[in-house]
Amino acid sequence: MNIEAVKSIYFFEMARTRRTLLQSVVSPVISTSLYFIVFGAAIGTRIQEIDGISYGAFITPGLMMLTLLTQCIGNGSFGIYFPKFTGTIYEVLSSPISMLEIVLGYVGAAATKGLMIGTIILITASLFVDLSIAHPFVMLFFFVLTAVTFSLFGFLIGIWAKDFEQLNLIPMLVIPPLVFLGGSFYSIDMLPPFWRAVSHFNPVLYLISGFRWSFFEISDVNPLASAAIILVFLALCMSALTWIFRTGYKLRS
């Protein structure tokens, strides 16, 4: 195991975060605060409580997930796409480093960054609303697993993407609708039966529901189903990655 190389990639990527501190940390904090003001303060005065939880608290896990998913996919994909784009990937490919170590470095850094920003959102949220976490370990389970899985997913997108448009396609166009329609801002019990049924096909619903359960013990779907969904998605990403390792897909001609 080439530990030095994993460390090099990891810290190199983390240094990039430091350089782009404003964009990567401040902007999610601002947008979260805006969500709290708009949804929490404005709508929250109309919707007092959902399942006995104040509206501001209710939306917090969904907001964390929204940021976590977009950040992890964004960072995971950019980390590997950028060297591909500039050509500096030659160096990684000609180093004594296995694909697994490359993934550890890039995905590890993307997940770390996502977790940092998720935590900042949690702290910001706690300034607006009273929060308690009923099952801290379950919360960490979902938090960390989601960060790792979606950073890995981002890494796959970064390898697949051949231009910036493709790179941004999924984080910009696919994730937000899934998150917004996945019960971030409401309980799906509030939907008409048809839309409630449709929502069950949205994997992000399971993520948000399970995550919310760890906070408040309320959920739209069984928390075990949530855990199963994220594990299945992780397994899918890992198999795709194994295939890429074997074939050198889009990395080695």
Next chain:
Amino acid sequence: MAPIVSVSNLSKTYASGFEALKGVSLDIEEGEILALLGPNGAGKTTLISIVCGIVNATGGKVTVGGHDVVRDFRQTRAMIGLVPQELTTDAFETVWNTVTFSRGLHGKKPDPEHIEKVLKDLSLWSKKDSTLRELSGGMKRRVLIAKALSHEPRVLFLDEPTAGVDVSLRKSMWEVVERLRASGVTIILTTHYIEEAEEIADRIAVINSGEILLVEDKKALMTKLGRKQLRVDLTQPLETVPDSLASYDLRLEGDGERLIYEYDTSAERTGITALLAAMAEAGLRLKDISTRQSSLEDIFVEIVEAGR
């Protein structure tokens, strides 16, 4: 002694169906400077990329230091430094960080003293905190060299190192290469300039269309290939070469208005003096005289034809 790099029967067909290498075999001895000489598109970069692990071979085998580059990639890649043809750099990084990063990638523990020495050797020390986008092309090239040297490689690949490089940098680059060779590093450089190969290499491998045409000691090759033509334009066209000049093996061209004499620049006597005297004696009136070095292209044609 076993060769440090051994390429045997290496072939590469790209996904497009293009056959870039057609069964290349080449042994490189430890401590030598080998120039891989060939025109654009010959397959030089492809060959290097396979040795370094950037491109997968279609067939054949490469070993570095006795290790297979696919199976034992950790050993082989740790030994190799690569300076790519393209100036690919991470524009927003500092020189210091990018060179340190390279060392880490190759599994070496941090060693700021070594990095400092490398940067100083390449006259980059004063730029260590500059970001790469602030540097000129020549300096970027030096940064790429510094990156390749950051992990103390035993084998260094320089892919067209002088492309877009000015004379003074070229000179200092050859000094660095000489110093590395003196310290025992094996150097393989690619070029499409025959003068460059001549200037620096111990041995020259000529490659064209994915095939190695010959590998030879520089001196032997230069003698073999260092031929020149003397062209003599005449005021009056000739029907045939005069008998008195028969011993010179002359050729008539351009409707008898030009005589061509081929000679060997490295020979003790080129025969030019005697030839010109003989021409005057034969009563030929000369309009113009010029000489022409055989170009790389002529040499390729010659080698390809000799190979038939």
